[in-house]
Amino acid sequence: NAGVTQTPKFQVLKTGQSMTLQCAQDMNHEYMSWYRQDPGMGLRLIHYSVGAGITDQGEVPNGYNVSRSTTEDFPLRLLSAAPSQTSVYFCASRIPGAGNTIYFGEGSWLTVV
Amino acid sequence: ELKVEQNPLFLSMQEGKNYTIYCNYSTTSDRLYWYRQDPGKSLESLFVLLSNGAVKQEGRLMASLDTKARLSTLHITAAVHDLSATYFCAVPPGQNFGNEKLTFGTGTRLTIIP
Numbered sequence A: 001n002a003g004v005t006q007t008p009k010f011q012v013l014k015t016g017q018s019m020t021l022q023c024a025q026d027m028n029h030e031y032m033s034w035y036r037q038d039p040g041m042g043l044r045l046i047h048y049s050v051g052a053g054i055t056d057q058g059e060v061p062n063g064y065n066v067s068r069s070t071t072e073d074f075p076l077r078l079l080s081a082a083p084s085q086t087s088v089y090f091c092a093s094r095i096p097g098a099g100n101t102i103y104f105g106e107g108s109w110l111t112v113v
Numbered sequence B: 001e002l003k004v005e006q007n008p009l010f011l012s013m014q015e016g017k018n019y020t021i022y023c024n025y026s027t028t029s030d031r032l033y034w035y036r037q038d039p040g041k042s043l044e045s046l047f048v049l050l051s052n053g054a055v056k057q058e059g060r061l062m063a064s065l066d067t068k069a070r071l072s073t074l075h076i077t078a079a080v081h082d083l084s085a086t087y088f089c090a091v092p093p094g095q096n097f098g099n100e101k102l103t104f105g106t107g108t109r110l111t112i113i114p
Helices: none
Strands: A004-007 A010-013 A018-027 A031-037 A043-052 A054-057 A064-066 A076-078 A087-094 A108-112 B004-009 B009-016 B021-025 B032-037 B043-049 B055-059 B063-068 B071-076 B085-091 B107-112
Touching: A004 A010, A004 A087, A018 A031, A018 A087, A031 B071, A043 A064, B004 B085, B021 B032, B021 B085, B032 B071, B043 B055, B043 B063, B043 B071, B071 B085
Parallel strands: A010 A108, B009 B107
Antiparallel strands: A004 A018, A018 A076, A031 A043, A031 A087, A043 A054, A064 A076, A087 A108, B004 B021, B021 B071, B032 B043, B032 B085, B055 B063, B063 B071, B085 B107
């Protein structure tokens, strides 16, 4: 049981490039989310999904796209990378229900130069 | 807009001492999460608090929730070095169990010194 798996772990991009951060979970969790964490700060929600085919925006969605074609996968696309998107990105998942734990991936460190 | 404030932001304490981290939030919410993060690592779930007056304990950590005061506390008893980490609280807005829009506090960086 791998839990929440994110790839790549580290990535350097040039300004204007696009890329996709991959997130996969093998726990059959309906809810999945993407967060970013900037130095010395808490996590901020980018996008989330409550099931396959359903996505919604979080607090900081600009510059990012998501899709949810399967329960297992929730990729995050950076359309045209900017230095302000340099951050650590965390994917998370959980089962619906108020008391259920949210499981986080190991994080993806992204630097945009 | 939901705001979540933690204090202190930095805490250095001696082994064996007790201390409390506070998490205040600005609007009504029905639950609160506490997480631990080690440097360069992911977040580890500590507690999920679901109702007013909820108290949960795990080892030297105890968390409580007062929804009327919009306040949660994380109490550390007889601190040991292994508890050195950054601790975050996180709150969803409103009283909708399906709402995934968690707002995180800025974290409390705890350092336990011998």
